[in-house]
Amino acid sequence: MKLSFFDTLDAVLRTGSLAGAAREMHVTPSAVSMQMKQMEAHFGQPLFDRAGLTVRPTPLARQIADVMREPMKRVEALRRRTTTQVEGSMRLGVIETMQATLLPAAVAYLRSHHPALQVRPVRGRTVELLDAVKAGRLDAAIVVQPSTGGSQRLAWHPVLRKELVLLAPPQATQERPAVLFKNYEWIRFDPDTSAGRMAARWVRKHAPGARPTMELQSVQAVVAMVSAGLGVSIVQQPDALMTLAHPVRVLRLGRGAPAVQVSLVSRPADAASRKLEVLRDALASVPAELLGAAGH
Incomplete structure (x- = not known):
């Protein structure tokens, strides 16, 4: 049995569920369940009452958590000491x-x-x-x-x-997305990515007549194309280094803007x-x- 199982038990008691502990410990609910069963085998007694759809801790589970909470904090403090170098x-x-x-x-x-x-x-x-x-x-x-x-x-x-934003050429004067997509070609960001799919859904809703004329897999390439006046695009907010090298107009999509x-x-x-x-x-x-x- 691993020391980390005590932390998992404490998380179950604090969150009130195996699923809550799983989110806190960055594991799956089934992994939490398996750890608790291993602890029950180690102590030879049940730690939870599994009657019905709920999982209620037994007095033993609370006793174990109370006994181990402070020692586990001390062990964690030793592990996290700033003087401890990770190699x-x-x-x-x-x-x-x-x-x-x-x-x-x-x-x-x-x-x-x-x-x-x-x-x-x-x-x-x-x-x-x-x-x-x-x-x-x-x-x-x-x-x-x-x-x-x-x-x-x-x-x-x-x-x-990172919010998705509308990129327009630096010389573009329009503000409304529908007008920009009417006046410029749509440079579509990679449709095989989450950001690309979010962008496509937004365009279909707010500029339904837009049709992509090219697809690019690189945000930097999209920024460069838009900067050259070759179209408009929706991508995640580019960093300052990109827009310094390739100036573009960055327009927020407003309330409810999609974000990655x-x-x-x-x-x-x-x-x-x-x-x-x-x-x-x-x-x-x-x-x-x-x-x-x-x-x-």
């Missing part, structure tokens, strides 16, 4: 839009706080990186989380939200590792204004 290497997948902003700042943080930890970035699209994480070829990946929430076989940690959730994804068994913990600290240290984030 080794980490294979980290990163989608294209995060490579020029989030990745450099996070790696700089890790170099400063954990110089013996080597981050090995791997570029890819979300679907490719998710497959690599599941297969164990990557330790973690920074991806766009599917709007459905993503696979329960993986642990998801939200990093930032950028998350750190890993295998549930690795989510509580010290390496991923310091990586999450590094990602949280990146200023929101650097990322053009809707929330960070």
Whole structure:
């Protein structure tokens, strides 16, 4: 039995359900259930009354949690001491839009706080990186989380939200999306991505007559095309470096604008590792204004 099972038990008691504990511990509900059954086997007594549809903790479950809560906090404090250096290497997948902003700042943080930890970035699209994480070829990946929430076989940690915006050529004077899509060609962002599908749904609703004349898989390529006056597009908010190199008009889509959730994804068994913990600290240290984030 692992020490982390005590944390899971405490999470079940605090949240009141296996599903709530699963969300807090970044594992699936079935994994929480399995851990609790292993604890019951270890103590030789039931920890929950499973009568009906609810799961009620027994007095023993509360006693165990009360006894172990303070020691577990002390162990966690030892593990998180700033003087403790994390070593080794980490294979980290990163989608294209995060490579020029989030990745450099996070790696700089890790170099400063954990110089013996080597981050090995791997570029890819979300679907490719998710497959690599599941297969164990990557330790973690920074991806766009599917709007459905993503696979329960993986642990998801939200990093930032990025709104979709309308990009127009710098010389465009119109403000209304319907007019812009009438006067310019639609440069469609990759329809195989969550952001591309969200953008297409928005265009169909607000500019139903628009038809894409080209499709591009790179946000940077879309920004460059729009900057050259070749069309308009809807993509996630580009970072300042992109628009500095290729000036465009960035128009907010208003209330209810679609947004993508950028998350750190890993295998549930690795989510509580010290390496991923310091990586999450590094990602949280990146200023929101650097990322053009809707929330960070």
